[in-house]
Amino acid sequence: MKAKTRLRLLLSYIVLIILAICVLYPALWTIMSSFKEGKSLFTDSIIPKKLTLDHYRDLFSLNSRTDIDIPYFKWYWNTLVVATWSMIIGTFIQLLTAYAFSRFRFNGRKSLLSTVLVLGMFPGFMSLIAIYLILIQMNMLDTHMALILVYSAGAALGLFVAKGFFDTIPRSLEEAARIDGADHLTIFFRIILPLSRPIITYISLMTFTGAWVDFIFAGLILRSRDKWTIAVGLYDLVNAYNSTEFTLFAAGAVLVAIPITILFSYTQRFLVAGLTAGSSKG
Amino acid sequence: MNRHATTAGWLSVLSMGLGQFYNRQYIKGILFLTFHISGLLLIFLKLKTHLIGLFTLGDQGQHLVKVGRVYKSVDGDNSIFMMVFGVFSFFVVFVYLFVYYLNVRDAIASGRKRDQGVASISFSKTAYNAFTNSFPWLLLAIPILGVLIFTVMPIIFTALIAFTNYAGPNHIPPKNLVDWVGFETFIHLFTLNVWSNTFFGVLTWTLIWAFLATVTCYFGGILVALLINQQGIRLKGMWRTIYIIPYAIPQFVSLLVFRNMLNEKFGPINQYFRYFGLEGLPWLNDPFWAKVSVIVVNMWIGIPVSMVLVLGMLTTIPKDLYEAAEIDGASPWMRFRSITMPYILFATAPILITQFAGNINSFNVIFLLTGGRPVTADYNNAGATDLLVTWLYKLTLNLSQYNFAGALGIMIFLIIASISIFSFTRTRSFREEDMIQ
Numbered sequence: 001m002k003a004k005t006r007l008r009l010l011l012s013y014i015v016l017i018i019l020a021i022c023v024l025y026p027a028l029w030t031i032m033s034s035f036k037e038g039k040s041l042f043t044d045s046i047i048p049k050k051l052t053l054d055h056y057r058d059l060f061s062l063n064s065r066t067d068i069d070i071p072y073f074k075w076y077w078n079t080l081v082v083a084t085w086s087m088i089i090g091t092f093i094q095l096l097t098a099y100a101f102s103r104f105r106f107n108g109r110k111s112l113l114s115t116v117l118v119l120g121m122f123p124g125f126m127s128l129i130a131i132y133l134i135l136i137q138m139n140m141l142d143t144h145m146a147l148i149l150v151y152s153a154g155a156a157l158g159l160f161v162a163k164g165f166f167d168t169i170p171r172s173l174e175e176a177a178r179i180d181g182a183d184h185l186t187i188f189f190r191i192i193l194p195l196s197r198p199i200i201t202y203i204s205l206m207t208f209t210g211a212w213v214d215f216i217f218a219g220l221i222l223r224s225r226d227k228w229t230i231a232v233g234l235y236d237l238v239n240a241y242n243s244t245e246f247t248l249f250a251a252g253a254v255l256v257a258i259p260i261t262i263l264f265s266y267t268q269r270f271l272v273a274g275l276t277a278g279s280s281k282g
Numbered sequence: 283m284n285r286h287a288t289t290a291g292w293l294s295v296l297s298m299g300l301g302q303f304y305n306r307q308y309i310k311g312i313l314f315l316t317f318h319i320s321g322l323l324l325i326f327l328k329l330k331t332h333l334i335g336l337f338t339l340g341d342q343g344q345h346l347v348k349v350g351r352v353y354k355s356v357d358g359d360n361s362i363f364m365m366v367f368g369v370f371s372f373f374v375v376f377v378y379l380f381v382y383y384l385n386v387r388d389a390i391a392s393g394r395k396r397d398q399g400v401a402s403i404s405f406s407k408t409a410y411n412a413f414t415n416s417f418p419w420l421l422l423a424i425p426i427l428g429v430l431i432f433t434v435m436p437i438i439f440t441a442l443i444a445f446t447n448y449a450g451p452n453h454i455p456p457k458n459l460v461d462w463v464g465f466e467t468f469i470h471l472f473t474l475n476v477w478s479n480t481f482f483g484v485l486t487w488t489l490i491w492a493f494l495a496t497v498t499c500y501f502g503g504i505l506v507a508l509l510i511n512q513q514g515i516r517l518k519g520m521w522r523t524i525y526i527i528p529y530a531i532p533q534f535v536s537l538l539v540f541r542n543m544l545n546e547k548f549g550p551i552n553q554y555f556r557y558f559g560l561e562g563l564p565w566l567n568d569p570f571w572a573k574v575s576v577i578v579v580n581m582w583i584g585i586p587v588s589m590v591l592v593l594g595m596l597t598t599i600p601k602d603l604y605e606a607a608e609i610d611g612a613s614p615w616m617r618f619r620s621i622t623m624p625y626i627l628f629a630t631a632p633i634l635i636t637q638f639a640g641n642i643n644s645f646n647v648i649f650l651l652t653g654g655r656p657v658t659a660d661y662n663n664a665g666a667t668d669l670l671v672t673w674l675y676k677l678t679l680n681l682s683q684y685n686f687a688g689a690l691g692i693m694i695f696l697i698i699a700s701i702s703i704f705s706f707t708r709t710r711s712f713r714e715e716d717m718i719q
Contacts, residue, residue: 029543
């Protein structure tokens with residue numbers, strides 16, 4: 001019996017280690033490649049023989065290389081601006097929406113909720129062309145403002161996680177406040193918001209990182225190269241140079257991935273709530 | 283007995299605000315009347331052309347006009363912008379009609395109060411009531427407006443396009459007009475060989491992909507979770523943290539990295555194969571291996587999520603179940619089979635269905651990893667790994683086949699809607715939402 005358990009544990013550890021290598025290898029390989037000399041994908045050993053910071057230097061010193069046009073710093077800055085604004089507006093909108101649906105039983109509530117669910121069933125790109133046409137009409141194509149608007153407007157549809165959170169705040173708190181004469185706005189700002197710090201953090205992180213990783217709407221709306229966001233730029237870098245500038249891409253990817261990964265790992269405690277949100281609750 | 287209610291109601295039908303005047307609610311009446319007049323003016327002076335335009339979609343495209351001795355090109359009607367304006371105008375008309383309906387309802391309600399001998403309430407009180415009762419609507423006003431403009435309108439517009447001939451190269455405004463063609467696009471999609479071969483091919487692969495992607499990630503997640511959760515495994519927290527990393531790395535970065543890793547000539551994976559004296563595989567260039575690659579890479583991305591889910595679930599299984607089983611002499615395997623597994627399956631079944639629906643729409647993995655390639659000759663502008671969504675994307679952005687893209691969007695919606703309806707009717711908690719409070 002003892003020997004059998006030991007064998008089982010040994011096998012389990014072996015599987016766990018193999019899985020861990022599979023999980024970590026792509027990340028390690030990218031980080032190592034970003035310090036490697038030369039441009040190519042090809043590696044002779046996992047730890048490069050000679051380490052260099054050239055690729056990072058290339059990314060940040062504009063026009064240091066004439067053969068390739070990568071305004072990386074500009075892209076980074078654009079993304080930061082767009083992400084910050086859409087985080088502020090989007091979070092606010094999503095909180096209001098979730099709060100309204102969680103706390104009030106008004107006419108048309110059920111049908112609005114069903115509408116949100118139905119809208120989620122359409123593929124997102126169905127709206128691409130129409131949004132493009134609308135933005136032309138509003139004379140806003142190729143502006144960051146338009147992108148912020150599109151991201152923030154979409155934020156309302158992701159209300160279910162926050163709604164689930166608000167649902168767990170006991171109603172007796174509000175009722176007590178209402179008896180003391182507080183009106184709707186006071187209750188929202190003085191009672192609900194202070195209690196919902198975790199969910200506010202979660203929504204802000206989701207909307208913030210959302211702007212970093214979207215390359216579809218950003219690619220459609222931002223037409224000129226130096227207005228791009230980082231995701232569009234990196235996608236183009238891989239696509240246009242077809243892996244011949246891999247080390248440069250690796251350096252760029254590392255600089256994006258590290259902050260986003262750190263921010264995103266915070267959201268994992270809401271991951272289960274996010275998975276079950278739309279599926280079980282109306 | 284219903285004298286006032288009936289009179290006020292019919293007066294309001296005649297014109298907004300009249301019923302309110304009859305009920306002696308003058309300020310409200312004036313407001314409704316102003317809305318009525320400005321609405322009618324707007325519709326008949328400004329929106330009428332757009333509303334008609336939605337039906338005609340223009341009479342003349344870009345054409346040549348003789349000016350003096352030379353012919354000059356003159357802009358004709360731009361069908362697509364006419365459509366955008368038309369849809370927008372219809373929205374305004376609907377809002378107008380809705381307010382009309384509210385106005386009649388309000389007149390009848392106030393009239394009924396008078397019939398019952400209750401004095402009709404003053405305007406300031408109405409305003410106060412409106413503020414408290416419609417507070418949720420006040421909160422929702424901006425979100426709803428945003429969703430209407432950037433989600434609902436575009437979807438309606440694209441769905442409408444499916445019923446036109448808006449497609450390159452012959453029907454692209456401003457050069458040419460676009461016309462309504464009814465169900466022709468759908469008929470072509472189903473019967474015309476050029477389209478139907480691709481459509482059914484891509485549809486089949488989409489369903490296979492959604493099934494495999496869901497099942498592999500789901501059971502992979504369960505396996506990893508059980509592996510970590512075994513009795514006697516140390517450093518559980520560390521393993522969990524390591525395996526959660528793929529979830530946290532931005533998807534577009536990891537997918538682009540994988541695309542390079544699987545590069546046939548220089549990618550490290552094939553390098554290792556060669557190191558061991560093997561040939562190396564055409565990971566992304568062969569139809570079969572490309573399909574294998576996307577599923578395996580999708581596991582790398584998807585397993586962490588279901589692992590976290592299952593790990594959470596495992597802690598909620600009541601311990602006494604196991605204790606009771608142990609006393610009855612159940613072996614570890616029997617305990618696993620009769621307690622753990624049914625518990626997990628039961629608790630996660632609804633999520634499985636939503637994930638299946640989500641995988642049908644999974645764009646990033648295919649688009650970033652293979653871009654739908656490798657190209658096959660049997661398909662109309664689609665590759666072996668293209669899903670319906672990525673094909674839709676290509677049809678829209680690269681090939682200007684907007685009507686087929688619209689039709690595809692509707693088809694995808696129908697598939698996902700039927701799956702979701704199936705799952706909702708089976709999830710009891712949908713109906714029992716308010717029970718917790």
